[in-house]
Amino acid sequence: xxxxxxxxxxxxxxxxxxxxxxxxxxxxxxxxxxxxxxxxxxxxxxxxxxxxxxxxxxxxxxxxxxxxxxxxxxxxxxxxxxxxxxxxxxxxxxxxxxxxxxxxxxxxxxxxxxxxxxxxxxxxxxxxxxxxxxxxxxxxxxxx
Amino acid sequence: xxxxxxxxxxxxxxxxxxxxxxxxxxxxxxxxxxxxxxxxxxxxxxxxxxxxxxxxxxxxxxxxxxxxxxxxxxxxxxxxxxxxxxxxxxxxxxxxxxxxxxxxxxxxxxxxxxxxxxxxxxxxxxxxxxxxxxxxxxxxxxxxxxxxxxxxxxxxxxxxxxxxxxxxxxxxxxxxxxxxxxxxxxxxxxxxxxxxxxxxxxxxxxxxxxxxxxxxxxxxxxxxxxxxxxxxxxxxxxxxxxxxxxxxxxxxxxxxxxxxxxxxxxxxxxxxxxxxxxxxxxxxxxxxxxxxxxxxxxxxxxxxxxxx
Numbered sequence: 001x002x003x004x005x006x007x008x009x010x011x012x013x014x015x016x017x018x019x020x021x022x023x024x025x026x027x028x029x030x031x032x033x034x035x036x037x038x039x040x041x042x043x044x045x046x047x048x049x050x051x052x053x054x055x056x057x058x059x060x061x062x063x064x065x066x067x068x069x070x071x072x073x074x075x076x077x078x079x080x081x082x083x084x085x086x087x088x089x090x091x092x093x094x095x096x097x098x099x100x101x102x103x104x105x106x107x108x109x110x111x112x113x114x115x116x117x118x119x120x121x122x123x124x125x126x127x128x129x130x131x132x133x134x135x136x137x138x139x140x141x142x143x144x
Numbered sequence: 145x146x147x148x149x150x151x152x153x154x155x156x157x158x159x160x161x162x163x164x165x166x167x168x169x170x171x172x173x174x175x176x177x178x179x180x181x182x183x184x185x186x187x188x189x190x191x192x193x194x195x196x197x198x199x200x201x202x203x204x205x206x207x208x209x210x211x212x213x214x215x216x217x218x219x220x221x222x223x224x225x226x227x228x229x230x231x232x233x234x235x236x237x238x239x240x241x242x243x244x245x246x247x248x249x250x251x252x253x254x255x256x257x258x259x260x261x262x263x264x265x266x267x268x269x270x271x272x273x274x275x276x277x278x279x280x281x282x283x284x285x286x287x288x289x290x291x292x293x294x295x296x297x298x299x300x301x302x303x304x305x306x307x308x309x310x311x312x313x314x315x316x317x318x319x320x321x322x323x324x325x326x327x328x329x330x331x332x333x334x335x336x337x338x339x340x341x342x343x344x345x346x347x348x349x350x351x352x353x354x355x356x357x358x359x360x361x362x363x364x365x366x367x368x369x370x371x372x373x374x375x376x377x378x379x380x381x382x383x384x385x386x387x388x389x390x391x392x393x394x395x396x397x398x399x400x401x402x403x404x405x406x407x408x409x410x411x412x413x414x415x416x417x418x419x420x421x422x423x424x425x426x427x428x429x430x431x432x433x434x435x436x437x438x439x440x441x442x443x444x445x446x447x448x449x450x451x452x
Binding site: 023024025026027029033034037038040041042043044045046050052076077078079080081082083084085086087088089134135137138139140141142 | 384
């Protein structure tokens with residue numbers, strides 16, 4: 001009987017010290033989305049990536065000029081805390097489509113910013129068209 | 145000789161009758177006494193009152209007198225006890241919520257005070273069921289300790305204000321309201337489930353985001369709010385997966401004291417585009433918190449990207 005108590009006490013001690021272990025290494029947020037709102041999310045299973053499409057205020061209130069879109073692409077990784085879930089991991093690229101030049105009859109400005117060794121896509125016009133083709137996700141309470 | 149024979153017959157008859165009555169009263173089970181799940185908790189004098197005046201009908205400890213077991217009478221008694229237990233059962237007090245217990249006590253006082261309870265027909269026959277003046281004032285004194293005062297409550301204040309607003313936002317039974325302002329918050333993460341067919345985006349309010357940056361998330365600070373939006377996956381001709389049908393929006397609101405029953409997080413879920421609040425009582429959300437213990441290393445939050 002005594003041994004049982006001893007064993008229980010030992011288990012209690014171990015679990016206490018366990019709780020005090022420091023946090024797992026949380027990935028820093030490299031892309032600062034402040035001022036931008038999420039328009040939609042796109043998963044590409046072949047490329048093992050997930051991308052979030054953001055828009056500035058003008059992009060959220062159509063029709064309006066000065067809209068800026070940002071497609072932020074991450075590598076998908078296993079969710080360390082739940083088997084059955086992939087989570088966005090390393091930041092791969094941020095693509096920006098700025099609609100401002102359109103008002104002067106020019107094409108939208110496209111910019112590609114690579115992170116962690118990602119290579120630029122071949123064609124700016126194709127990427128711009130693709131980003132513009134993405135449909136917004138349905139969010140509750142957004143003006144429909 | 146003649147008289148003695150007469151007496152004999154008389155004696156025999158009464159004897160037989162008495163035995164018959166006795167047999168009925170010992171053998172007939174007028175009402176069953178189901179197990180006691182949780183007795184009322186009150187000062188002894190209050191419990192004493194209920195025990196002698198009410199327990200024969202309002203408890204699982206019914207003790208009937210022999211005359212309650214007589215044929216015909218037994219049927220009436222059984223009916224009374226069964227209805228009485230349905231209305232109020234001091235032996236199953238634990239089945240009532242604190243609010244229900246409170247209102248049952250005040251109702252009991254007023255029933256006795258007005259002479260409605262114990263049932264007068266019963267009290268007339270059962271002398272010991274009568275409630276004395278002293279006992280009744282003892283119950284009144286006890287109730288005086290249970291008067292409720294209105295205290296400032298931010299949730300209730302918000303609800304009061306809200307009923308005047310044009311676009312009413314749905315509120316969960318535990319007081320958590322849907323917060324459309326989450327659309328301005330930062331994205332915490334996005335997940336793709338392969339144990340089901342959903343995809344999610346998590347948003348963190350400024351308090352939560354700050355806590356992540358400062359690595360102060362075990363425990364998370366009060367005021368942290370994390371939102372999760374869940375959609376069905378929808379795949380296009382090129383194999384890209386997009387958010388399809390909106391399923392629900394879920395909240396975790398940190399207030400270590402208010403939500404101590406659910407490990408310091410208040411949980412809420414609003415389903416379908418109509419945002420129907422999920423859960424009928426605050427207890428519902430224990431199911432959320434018990435599963436979220438699997439994320440205890442990160443203070444109950446699963447969806448944080450780690451450096452692998």
